[in-house]
Amino acid sequence: MMFEYAPAPESTSIVTISPQQGLFINGEFVASERNFESINPATEAVLSLVAEADEAAVDAAVKAARVAYTKVWSRMSGSERAKYLFRIARIIQERARELAVLESLDNGKPIRESRDVDIPLVAAHFFYYAGWADKLEYAGLGTEPKALGVVGQVIPWNFPLLMLAWKIAPALAAGNTVVLKPAETTSLTALMFAEICQQAELPPGVVNIITGAGETGRLLVEHPDVNKVAFTGSTAVGRSIQRALAGSGKGLSLELGGKAANIVFEDAALDQAVEGIVNGIFFNQGQVCCAGSRLLVQESVAEEVIHALKRRLGTLRLGDPLDKNTDIGAINSRVQLERITELAAVGDAEGAERWTADCALPEAGFWFAPTIFTNVTQAHRIAREEIFGPVLSVLTFRTPEEALEKANNTPYGLSAGIWSEKGSRILWMANRLRAGVVWANTFNRFDPASPFGGYKESGFGREGGVHGLAPYLQGHAKGVSA
Amino acid sequence: MNERLQVRKTYKLYIGGEFPRSESGRVFEVHAADGQFLTNMAKASRKDARDAVLAARKGFNSWSAASAYNRGQVMYRIAEVMEGRSVQFVDELRLLGGGSEKKARLEVERAIDRMVWYAGWADKLAQVVGTSNPVAGPYFNFSIPEPTGIVVAAAPAKPALLGLINVLAQIIVSGNSSIIVASQSQPIVAITLAEVLESSDVPAGAINILTGDAAEILPWLASHADVNALDLSGVADPQLAIELEREAAGTLKRVLRSSAQAEDVPSLQQMTSFLEIKTVWHPMGL
Structure with missing residues (x-):
C-alpha cells in the first residue's frame, strides 16, 4: 500500500537568484549582449537570464586564465594553492543548503539527492584535491610534475556542480588555471561557485566560468591557447572533440556515455x-x-x-x-x-x-x-x-x-x-x-x-583519486635508462 | 672463382604466430645501404591488416589472461633469444642502416637490456599504479590497472632495433596485444625479431608485425573499430600523425602522440598510456 505523505517542501527562500547572470571572467562578472533563459524544469518557470559567451568572451576568459597562470598560480607554492582549495571547500559546506536548493531548482533533481549526495561530494572533492596540491611529487609522475597551463573544461547538466568539482578541483590542485563551461540548461550553480571563488579571494583569472551552448563549448576547446581539454558528455560530442583536437598537441580527457x-x-x-x-x-x-x-x-x-x-x-x-x-x-x-x-x-x-x-x-x-x-x-x-x-x-x-x-x-x-x-x-x-x-x-x-572513468567508447582518463591528477600534470619521462 | 652462392631468405609478415605472405601478393624491394638489392619483402594489404586485428584480438585474450609473472618470464625469454641472435641483429642493422659495428652492437645490447628492464615491470605495474582507496563509507574499494586491448604502433626508423623493442615492450608488458608496423627503411630486423618471438613462448597473435608502406597500413588500423589504442611515437610524418589521430577519434582510441623524447627514454608513463584503471567497490558489513 502507498502511504499518504503530507508535502514537505524545502524552502527556496534561502537562495536569491539574480534575474540576470554574467560571465565570470578574470574575477568579475561581465555582461553579454546575448542572453538565454534558464528555466526550472519542474515548472518551466524562468529562473534567470544567462549570458551567452561569444568568441570575444571566450578569448577574454582564456587570456585571463593565461595571465593568472603565468603571473600568479604557477608561481605560487603548492601549499598556498592547497589553502585556497580548502577555503573553497569550507565555503561550499557553509553554503551547502543554498547550493542544494539552487541545484534542485535549476536541474530538477530531488532535494534529497542534491542535499545528501551532490553537494556533500562537491565539498569532499575540493577537500580531497586541496591536500594534493603540495604533494604532487607523490602522484607517481616523477619528482617534478608540472602543470599543463590553461585548461578548458566542458561539463554536462546531470550533476552540474559535482561535475564542476570533478573538473576544477584536480586542475587547480595540479597548478593549472581553468575556463569552464557549464551546460546551458544548468548554469546557475556554476555561477554561484564563481561567487564562492570571490569570497575565497581566489586570484582573478584562476577560475573563469563562461556560459553558453555547444558553440561556446566549441570555441573553448578549439581555442589555440588552451593546453588541455576535459569534457564530460555524450560519446558523439567526445568523438568530435577528439577529432577536432588532432594535431593540436592539446591534452584530452573524456568521460562519455555508458550502457551499464x-x-x-x-x-x-x-x-x-x-x-x-x-x-x-x-x-x-x-x-x-x-x-x-x-x-x-x-x-x-x-x-x-x-x-x-x-x-x-x-x-x-x-x-x-x-x-x-x-x-x-x-x-x-x-x-x-x-x-x-x-x-x-x-x-x-x-x-x-x-x-x-x-x-x-x-x-x-x-x-x-x-x-x-x-x-x-x-x-x-x-x-x-x-x-x-x-x-x-x-x-x-x-x-x-x-x-x-x-x-x-x-x-x-x-x-x-x-x-x-x-x-x-x-x-x-x-x-x-x-x-x-x-x-x-x-x-x-x-x-x-575513488577513480571514475571508462573503457572503450566511454572515454579515457580518470577523475577522482590519485589517478585523477594525471590528466592535469606533465610528468617527466625520467624513468631509468636501460 | 668457387665463391658459394648465398641462400637468401624470403621475408614474410608475422600474423597470429605464423609467417604468411601478403594475401595481396604484393612485395616491395629492400636494398642495402650501398644500394645492392637484398630481397622482395611482403607488402601488407588492408586484408592483412584486418587479419592482424583478428589475430591480435585472440592474442589479447590469451596474453591478458596470462599471469603477470608469466608475462615477465616470456619477455625475459625474448631477451634471452635476442642475445643468441645478437650478431645477426648487428649485421642486419649495418646492412640497411650503415654505420660502425661498434655503434650497431651498442644498440643491440641496449635493446636486449631494455627488454629485460620491461620484463621486470610485468608483475610490478599493478603495485605501482594500483591503489586501495579510502572512501568515506563502509566499502572496500580498490583500483587496478588492466590492459587497454589491441595497440597498434609504428616502429621508429631510428634507432631501428632499440626503438622497435621500446614500443613493443611498453605495450605488451601489461597484457595488451600489439600490431607493429615495421619501419619501411629497416624492416629486416623486425622480421628477425618475429622469429625471436616465435621461439619465445609468446602466445599466437599477442604480437603481430606488418611490413610495407606504413603510410598506407596505419590509416586502415587507425580506423579499425576493434583497435583500442595507437602509439604514434614512431610516425615521422606530422601530417600522417594528424590524420591517424583524427581517424582514431572514430572509436575513441587512446593515442600516444609522437614526441621527440619518446624514442629512447623508457618511462612508467609510456606504459600507463595503454592501461585502463578499473575500480571495484564492495560493501563491508556483517
Missing part, C-alpha cells in the same frame, strides 16, 4: 539487489552516464526480481523536486524528455514489453514515469543506446559466461554491477567486465578518493 549492465545472480540477496537496481537506474531520473540501464538477471530468479522491482517502483514518489519526500524529480529539459520518449517508443516498436509505474505526472514541467522494458534482446536499440532517463531494459541469462558476454557486448565500458553472495564469483566477474567502475552488491557510489 547490472547483473543479478540467483544467489544474490534479492531485496538488496532490488534496491540496487532502483538506485542504479532511477537515481537522478536515470540521467547518469554510469546508470545501470541494462538489468541482466539470471533466468531462475527473473520473474521474482521483476515482480519485486515493479512493487518497489510503485512506492517511488515522483513530483516536486523540492519536496523532501520526492524520489523521482523532473527530467532536465524538454529536449531530453523528447529523446527519452522517442527511444521508449522504439522499445515498443521493436517488440519489447513496456511497464510503467502508476503515478500521476504534474501538468507543467518535464516528467517521465519510471519504466521497465522486459522481453528485451541484445539487438534492441533500448539495450544498445544510452537513453539517459528512467528506463530500464531487462535481459536474462543462464550462466555467468553468458552474463559476462552480454555485459561486455557494447561499445561502452563505463560501469557495471554484480549482485551475488559468492565472493569468488564476484571477483571472477569483476576481473572480466570491461568497465572502469564495478560495483559489487552496491551501485552508483561515488567518492573523491
